[in-house]
Amino acid sequence: xxxxxxxxxxxxxxxxxxxxxxxxxxxxxxxxxxxxxxxxxxxxxxxxxxxxxxxxxxxxxxxxxxxxxxxxxxxxxxxxxxxxxxxxxxxxxxxxxxxxxxxxxxxxxxxxxxxxxxxxxxxxxxxxxxxxxxxxxxxxxxxxxxxxxxxxxxxxxxxxxxxxxxxxxxxxxxxxxxxxxxxxxxxxxxxxxxxxxxxxxxxxxxxxxxxxxxxxxxxxxxxxxxxxxxxxxxxxxxxxxxxxxxxxxxxxxxxxxxxxxxxxxxxxxxxxxxxxxxxxxxxxxxxxxxxxxxxxxxxxxxxxxxxxxxxxxxxxxxxxxxxxxxxxxxxxxxxxxxxxxxxxxxxxxxxxxxxxxxxxxxxxxxxxxxxxxxxxxxxxxxxxxxxxxxxxxxxxxxxxxxxxx
Numbered sequence: 001x002x003x004x005x006x007x008x009x010x011x012x013x014x015x016x017x018x019x020x021x022x023x024x025x026x027x028x029x030x031x032x033x034x035x036x037x038x039x040x041x042x043x044x045x046x047x048x049x050x051x052x053x054x055x056x057x058x059x060x061x062x063x064x065x066x067x068x069x070x071x072x073x074x075x076x077x078x079x080x081x082x083x084x085x086x087x088x089x090x091x092x093x094x095x096x097x098x099x100x101x102x103x104x105x106x107x108x109x110x111x112x113x114x115x116x117x118x119x120x121x122x123x124x125x126x127x128x129x130x131x132x133x134x135x136x137x138x139x140x141x142x143x144x145x146x147x148x149x150x151x152x153x154x155x156x157x158x159x160x161x162x163x164x165x166x167x168x169x170x171x172x173x174x175x176x177x178x179x180x181x182x183x184x185x186x187x188x189x190x191x192x193x194x195x196x197x198x199x200x201x202x203x204x205x206x207x208x209x210x211x212x213x214x215x216x217x218x219x220x221x222x223x224x225x226x227x228x229x230x231x232x233x234x235x236x237x238x239x240x241x242x243x244x245x246x247x248x249x250x251x252x253x254x255x256x257x258x259x260x261x262x263x264x265x266x267x268x269x270x271x272x273x274x275x276x277x278x279x280x281x282x283x284x285x286x287x288x289x290x291x292x293x294x295x296x297x298x299x300x301x302x303x304x305x306x307x308x309x310x311x312x313x314x315x316x317x318x319x320x321x322x323x324x325x326x327x328x329x330x331x332x333x334x335x336x337x338x339x340x341x342x343x344x345x346x347x348x349x350x351x352x353x354x355x356x357x358x359x360x361x362x363x364x365x366x367x368x369x370x371x372x373x374x375x376x377x378x379x380x381x382x383x384x385x386x387x388x389x390x391x392x393x394x395x396x397x398x399x400x401x402x403x404x405x
Contacts, residue, residue, distance in 0.1 A: 009206050009207070009209065009210065009240065009244060010206070010244075012209075015206055018202050018205055018206055019202075021202065022198065022199065022202040022248070022252060025198045025202075026195060026198070026199070026252045026255055026256055027255075029191055029194050029195055029198070029256065030191075030255070030256050030259045030260055032191065033187040033188070033190070033191040033256070033260045033264075034048065034049055034052070034187070034259070034260060034263050034264060035047050035048060036048070036049075036051050036052040036055060036183055036187065036264060037051060038051035038052070038054045038055045038058075038103070039096050039099050039100045039103060040054070040100060041097065041100050042093075042097065043092075043093040043094065043095075043096030043097040043099075043100065044096075045096070049263040049264065052183060052184075052263065052264045052265065053265075055103065055181070055183060056181045056183065056264075056265050056267065058103065058104045059103070059104055059105075059106070059107065059180075059181040059183075060180070060181050060267075061104055062074065062104060062105045062107070062108060062179070063178075063179065063180040063181060063267075063268075064178065064179065065176050065177070065178050065179075066108070066111070066139075066176050066177060066178065066179045067176040068136045068137055068139075068176075070108075070179075071108075071112070071133075071136035071139050072133040072136045074105050074108045074109075074112070075112070075128070075131055075132065075133040075135075075136060076133050077101075077105065078102070078105070078109070078128055078129075079132075079133075081098055081101045081102055082098075082129060084098055084101075086098035107179055107180075107181075107182060107275065108179060109128050110278075111139075111179075111275070111278060112127065112128045112131060112139070113125060113126075113127040113128055114143075114278040114279075115138075115139050115140075115142045115143055115146075115278075116128075116130075116131045116135065116138075116139075116142060117146065119146065119149065119150065120146040120147060120149065120150035120279075121150065140173075140175040140176065143170060143173075143278070144167065144170045144171055147166060147167060147170050147279075148167060151163045151166065151167070158364075158366065159368060161368060161371055161373050162366045162368055162373050165366065165373040166281055166364070166366070169281035169282075169283070170281060172283060173272065173274060173283065174272070177271065177272050177274070177275075178270065178271050179268075179271060179275055180267050180268035180270075180271055180275075181265065181267045181268055182267065182268035182271060182275055182276060182286060183264055183265070184260065184261045184264035184265040184266050184267065184268070185261075185266070185268055185269065185271075185276065185286040185287075185290065186276055187260055187264055188257060188260050188261060188290060188293075189276055189277075189286075189289070189290070189293070189358040190358070191256070191260070192253075192256070192257075192290075192293050192294075192297070192358060193297075193355060193356035193357075193358060193359065195252060195253055195256045195297075196249075196253065196293075196296075196297030196300065196301070196355040196356070197329060197352075197355050197356070198252075199248060199249050199252040199253065199297070199301060200249070200297070200300060200301040200304055200305075200325060200329070200355055201325055201326065201329070202248070203244065203245050203248045203249060203301055203305055204301075204304055204305050204308040204321075204322065204324075204325040205322050205325075206244060206248070207241040207244060207245060207305050207308055207309050207312075208308050208309075208312050208318050208321035208322040209312065209318045209321075210237050210240065210241050210309055210312060211237060211309055211312040211313035211316075234396055235396065237309075238309070238392060238395055238396055241305060241306075241309050242302065242305075242306075242392075245301050245302050245305040246298065246302065249297065249298050249301045249302075250298065253294055253297060253298070257290075257294065266287075268286055269285060269286050269287030269290070270285050270286075270287065271285060271286050272284070272285060272286075273285065273286055273288075273289045273361055277358075277361050277362045279362060280361045280362055281364070281375065282361055282375060282377060284361070289357075289358070289361060292357055292377070293357045293358055295381075296354040296355065296357040296380065296381070297354065297355050297357075299354050299381065299384055299385065299388065300351050300352070300353075300354030300355040300384070301355070302388050303351050303354070303384050303387060303388050303391070304324075304325045304328060304329075304351055306388060306391040306392065306395060307324065307325075307328075307391070308321045308322070308324055308325055309321070309395060310391065310394070310395050311324055313395060328350070328351060328352060329352045329355070332347050332350050332352055344365065345365060345367065348360075348363060348365035348376045349365075349367075349376060349379060349380060349383060351384060353376065353380055354380055354384060357377065357380075360375075360376050360377050360380070361377065363376065367379055
């Protein structure tokens with residue numbers, strides 16, 4: 001029965017076309033993710049995996065523990081590069097030759113720009129130009145100080161317990177931490193939400209017809225009249241849907257992750273997520289964050305797929321069931337700029353957040369119960385794992401007891 005249900009889904013022209021579209025979309029997304037830029041010694045720009053290998057080799061020279069000695073060294077090196085004839089030249093090619101030297105410590109430059117920013121919400125690419133080696137000891141303390149100053153300037157934004165929680169999380173970051181070439185992880189983090197959302201939409205489109213197909217073909221009476229129609233038949237439909245959602249998601253995601261990290265390099269997986277998301281208050285390594293992104297995308301796909309199947313079973317409408325995931329994924333984006341605290345908290349726990357956990361790592365969405373405070377990331381898993389487990393028997397009972405009119 002399970003195999004038959006899968007054949008009905010994937011055997012249709014629309015099902016085959018959806019798989020082709022998904023494969024093309026994943027490969028195209030991976031292509032853009034691997035389109036890394038590298039400037040050589042002559043000031044010429046190169047792109048692609050070969051450029052990434054050159055960039056990796058150059059940035060590896062600055063891999064290690066980001067302590068005061070390394071900070072002083074990179075600040076001194078930057079001053080020397082800035083004073084070079086190439087950097088002072090008005091010729092673009094000569095300026096690119098100077099940038100060739102700067103790109104070796106591009107990761108460190110970004111961290112320094114944020115650590116020595118004028119305030120918590122300001123970023124200036126040229127901040128490093130004003131920082132001297134003698135200011136190196138303030139690197140880690142500045143991260144906490146800027147947060148504390150921002151919280152003091154916005155006392156109504158968080159409760160005292162939430163503010164204390166954020167400061168404690170910042171102070172808990174192990175310092176000094178390690179840095180490395182992390183372009184592979186950077187591209188993975190940037191493009192993973194696109195892969196998860198595309199896969200989710202295609203997968204939900206495919207499962208939208210599982211429960212409504214008999215109604216469309218006017219075969220429900222035959223289906224429910226069979227010996228195992230309401231029992232094993234319904235179970236086979238749910239099983240086929242879950243299997244399709246799972247296999248399709250992991251195929252797409254693993255192809256993307258394997259190609260991206262394989263071609264660009266997975267170096268830096270043990271570095272803290274703050275190397276990419278400086279302001280994040282989560283204590284995660286890049287590899288741990290990547291695993292959460294993968295699991296979150298799968299959980300979000302399963303939950304939205306189950307909701308899609310439930311709507312399909314209840315209404316008998318393929319169109320309504322197929323449209324629902326689009327609404328759940330894209331309508332919240334219209335309210336993202338809302339300044340209302342309650343709206344922001346609700347948006348932070350919607351299922352679309354599971355498909356873009358890399359952004360959740362950067363959001364200050366906090367939830368409080370008594371004196372206990374937690375970020376959105378663990379709550380999303382705590383909320384939607386039980387929900388998925390509850391939806392499965394509810395869907396089974398709903399369709400099993402469906403009456404014909």
